[in-house]
Each structure stands twice: as structure tokens, then as C-alpha cells.
Amino acid sequence: GEALSAALRNPSHIEDTLRLSSAEPSAEFSGAVKTLLNIYHKAIKPVEQAFKYNELRQHEVTDGEVTSKPMVLFLGPWSVGKSSMINYLLGLHGTPQELYTGAEPTTSEYTVIMHGEKFRTIEGIVMAADSSRSFSPLEKFGQSFLEKLVGIEMPHKLLERLTIVDTPGIIENRKQQERGYPYNEVCQWFIDRADLIFLVFDPTKLDVGGELEMLFRQMKGRESQIRLILNKADSLSTQDLMRVYGALFWSMAPLINVTEPPRVYVSSFWPQAYAPDTSRDLFMKEEISLLEDLNQVIENQMENKIAFIRQHAIRVRIHALLVDRYLQTYYDKLGWFGDPYEVFRDIVNDPDKYYILKSILAKTNVSKFDLPDKEAYQDFFGVNPISSFKQLSYHCSWTGGCLLEKIEKAISYELPALLSRVSKSTDSPGCEEKPKNRWRRQ
Structure with a gap:
């Protein structure tokens, strides 16, 4: 065993570089996690549920995921x-x-x-x-x-x-x-x-x-x-x-x-x-x-979490806009004599003919890289009949406001605000023992 132990490297640099002996997560951190969960439940999850987002990307965000390491x-x-x-x-x-x-x-x-x-x-x-x-x-x-x-x-x-x-x-x-x-x-x-x-x-x-x-x-x-x-x-x-x-x-x-x-x-x-x-x-x-x-x-874990939830919210919003658009097109084309099934199948199989994706791109803040492919919606509507959805304009209440507005507010204001609050607290000059992170883009 001695020859072997002599040939081992000193691993102390691992502990030093990862600062394993230092501080615990702060109260600020747990506060930010709470706020993030709150935004998620209030503004994002309701849209996911109303438009069955989980059926599209199979990506349900659980509370465990928001609070996880x-x-x-x-x-x-x-x-x-x-x-x-x-x-x-x-x-x-x-x-x-x-x-x-x-x-x-x-x-x-x-x-x-x-x-x-x-x-x-x-x-x-x-x-x-x-x-x-x-x-x-x-x-x-x-x-x-x-x-x-x-x-x-x-x-x-x-x-x-x-x-x-x-x-x-x-x-x-x-x-x-x-x-x-x-x-x-x-x-x-x-x-x-x-x-x-x-x-x-x-x-x-x-x-x-x-x-x-x-x-x-x-x-x-x-x-x-x-x-x-x-x-x-x-x-x-x-x-x-x-x-x-x-x-x-x-x-x-x-x-x-x-x-x-x-x-x-x-x-x-x-x-x-x-x-x-x-x-x-x-x-x-x-x-x-x-x-x-x-x-x-x-x-950077808190920043990464907020960015992840915001990215998720952007995808959920696009999904809701798309389903809304499919619905709108369906009602427009249905007319008096159309066979509802045929009409819908045509729209789902050839959305480009009806400018479905293009019309979403014309809306603000949608990147073409975030659009799912049309095959995904053929599968999606195969499982979820169009009749099981209501248009976005119906998802509003006197007391609660509109689902779309809430998720847009979360994406444009609430999440960025939380992010800047978190970034400020990690860069605060007050606590000197934490070395300045030279890798973070200034």
C-alpha cells in the first residue's frame, strides 16, 4: 500500500477551489427561491395547465425542481x-x-x-x-x-x-x-x-x-x-x-x-x-x-434558476399563443358546411398555408428559434382534441386578470427584477471574504 499512497496527488486544491470549508446559503437565497416559486405558481403554471403544455414538451416544472441544487x-x-x-x-x-x-x-x-x-x-x-x-x-x-x-x-x-x-x-x-x-x-x-x-x-x-x-x-x-x-x-x-x-x-x-x-x-x-x-x-x-x-x-445557481424559469415561461407563452391561433383559424374556417374534423386536420397538417407560425412571429418578442416544429402539434392535437381548449381571450376574469398578461408580465418584468436583485446581492461590496468572481462577465 505504501508505494501506492506515495503515487497519489495531494487533492487539497479541490477543497480550496470549490471553497468547501466556507459559508452556508444565505437568507437572501431562500427569499429569492420563495419569490421564484410564487411567480411560477401565479403566472406560469396556470397557462401550462390551461393549454396542456406538459403534453407538448413533457417538461413539467415541479417545486422540487425550483428548489433543487x-x-x-x-x-x-x-x-x-x-x-x-x-x-x-x-x-x-x-x-x-x-x-x-x-x-x-x-x-x-x-x-x-x-x-x-x-x-x-x-x-x-x-x-x-x-x-x-x-x-x-x-x-x-x-x-x-x-x-x-x-x-x-x-x-x-x-x-x-x-x-x-x-x-x-x-x-x-x-x-x-x-x-x-x-x-x-x-x-x-x-x-x-x-x-x-x-x-x-x-x-x-x-x-x-x-x-x-x-x-x-x-x-x-x-x-x-x-x-x-x-x-x-x-x-x-x-x-x-x-x-x-x-x-x-x-x-x-x-x-x-x-x-x-x-x-x-x-x-x-x-x-x-x-x-x-x-x-x-x-x-x-x-x-x-x-x-x-x-x-x-x-x-450562479440562483441566476441560473431564474433564467431557466424565464426560458420555460417563454416556451409556455409561445405554446399558448400557438394553440390560440390554431383555434382562431379553426373557427374562421369552419363556416356553415365544413366537416369540423376535415377542416381541423387540414390546418394541423399544413399550418403554413394558414400562416399559423408566421402570425405568431409577428407578435412581439417571439424568436423563430423558440417555435416548436409543426409535427409536434400534429401529435399534440392527436392526443388533445381542439374542443378541449378555450381561446386566450376567454382566460380572463374580473378579479384575476388575464392569463396571457400575467405570464407576459412575469417574463418582461418580474423575473428580470428578481434577477437584478439577486445579482446585486451576490456582487455586494459589503462582504469582503468572498473573492470577486473574475469569470463573471462584468
Whole structure:
């Protein structure tokens, strides 16, 4: 054992960079969470319910989600060191709590690692049944998925601030059916909710195949949350590492057309000392900047929550406007003799002929990138007959005002106001012990 312990690195920089010894969440923070929940219930949820938004995007926001900690998601092919990396971050190597790591495909599970008073394992069925947790919506993926979901609770400073999710390896050329649950949808559920997505690769066997491309496509619009990790970097020469780095970017080129490509971290995320004659200084610097990235997410979590709810509200509003527009068009075209079913089918199958999407774009503040595709509405109205909706103008009451006005007010005023209040309090010069965050755009 002594030779081994001699070859371990000193992990103290993890605690320092993540400031694990410092303060607790403030009263301001819990106040902001309350306000956010209040805006959500008052202005956004009623519109979701009236227009059955959940049937469209299957994204119901639960209270557990609003109050939950930031989530860090680990994705990547088999045996690239995802579980080892988590063990390393949490200092679990050599302890009984260590996540199992091995060469053969082990993690066929989604493992959610959370804070708890003592170490215990929770079955997925139990996690999904607990509505105070943010995982209750996972119930809709069915029993065979819940059997693949496991929660681990343990006391840990880092887990007081965030939740970590380890996912099954992305297996190239393996059919979805073999997994027994809708893999892509489950993946999408986690991607939509993650504050940071670590896509981990092993540079010695970088295989860019179909499932990986699919994954990149699922991450459209989430580019700012993605971090690519070339793990086990000390197992290659610098020259080979550069080659792999290039290949990775090349494979992403068609998938990521954003001004700023995702950041790539090159290092070996585990406790062993770096292999001799490798770029140790570089690896250490990379590791520290990855930890700073993680710290960012913890520090900006309230801002991220508000932005997430606002983004959600924007989508809900667009959905309501669209359903309203479909209804309007339907009533206009129905006339005296039209067969209601035929008339409606024509509108749903060819909304462009009726300028449905265009008319929404003409309304204020709708971006064409936020519009769902028309197929989504064919499915949506297939399940929800048009007769089950009322137009927006009917969703008004003398006492409560109009649903549309409320959600617009939340998007344009209330959420931005809450955001600026939160940003001010985190940047306040009053408390000097918190170092100024040099990564936040001034």
C-alpha cells in the first residue's frame, strides 16, 4: 500500500477551489427561491395547465425542481473514467462508498449522488415517488427505467451544494430497444435540467459514432452548459493528444455552429500521480480551471434558476399563443358546411398555408428559434382534441386578470427584477471574504 499512497496527488486544491470549508446559503437565497416559486405558481403554471403544455414538451416544472441544487451531469462512452472522476471529486477512492469502476460496462444505471446525513442507497422507485425531490417526473419513463435509477446519499460538503448524476455509457451501435426504456428521452430529460454537462472521452479510444452525433443534436441550445473532457490525458504523448483534440473538434463541427465552441479540458481526473514525462503543469492548470467552472455553477445557481424559469415561461407563452391561433383559424374556417374534423386536420397538417407560425412571429418578442416544429402539434392535437381548449381571450376574469398578461408580465418584468436583485446581492461590496468572481462577465 505504501508505494501506492506515495503515487497519489495531494487533492487539497479541490477543497480550496470549490471553497468547501466556507459559508452556508444565505437568507437572501431562500427569499429569492420563495419569490421564484410564487411567480411560477401565479403566472406560469396556470397557462401550462390551461393549454396542456406538459403534453407538448413533457417538461413539467415541479417545486422540487425550483428548489433543487444545481445538477452536474456526466455523459460519455463506456470506461472513459466518468465514475473515477466522480470518486476523485468527492474523495471516495479507497473508501467503502467508492463508486464501482471497471473495464467492462458496469454502470448500466443512472446514479444520482446527493447530500444526506448518512451514507445510504435509495431505489429509483422510491426517488420518483417522493414529490419533494426533483426526480418525481421520471416516473413517466416507466418501471423498467426506474429499475435502472439509483440514488446515493452521503454527507459531503460539495454535495451540500450540488447533485451529481452519473449516466450509463453511450454505447455505439446498440439499439434503443435493447435498453428496455426510451434512452434518448431519458437522456434529454437530464440534459434539459443539467446546469453543467461533462462529456467525458478517453483520448486513446475516441470513437465518434452515431450515438454521439445523436447526443450532440440533443444538446442543441445547451452549448453553454457543455464541457468536453479529454480524460486520461497522461496516457498519450503530447503529439497524439493534439491529434485527438483536433479529431474531436472536427467531429463536432457540423453539430455545433455557435460562436463559442464548448470548452475542452485536457487532464487525468483521478488521484494517481501523472505519468512521468507528460505535461503535468498543463494538466494541473486544466483541472483547476474545471474546478473553477464548477464553482461558478454553484455561485450562479440562483441566476441560473431564474433564467431557466424565464426560458420555460417563454416556451409556455409561445405554446399558448400557438394553440390560440390554431383555434382562431379553426373557427374562421369552419363556416356553415365544413366537416369540423376535415377542416381541423387540414390546418394541423399544413399550418403554413394558414400562416399559423408566421402570425405568431409577428407578435412581439417571439424568436423563430423558440417555435416548436409543426409535427409536434400534429401529435399534440392527436392526443388533445381542439374542443378541449378555450381561446386566450376567454382566460380572463374580473378579479384575476388575464392569463396571457400575467405570464407576459412575469417574463418582461418580474423575473428580470428578481434577477437584478439577486445579482446585486451576490456582487455586494459589503462582504469582503468572498473573492470577486473574475469569470463573471462584468
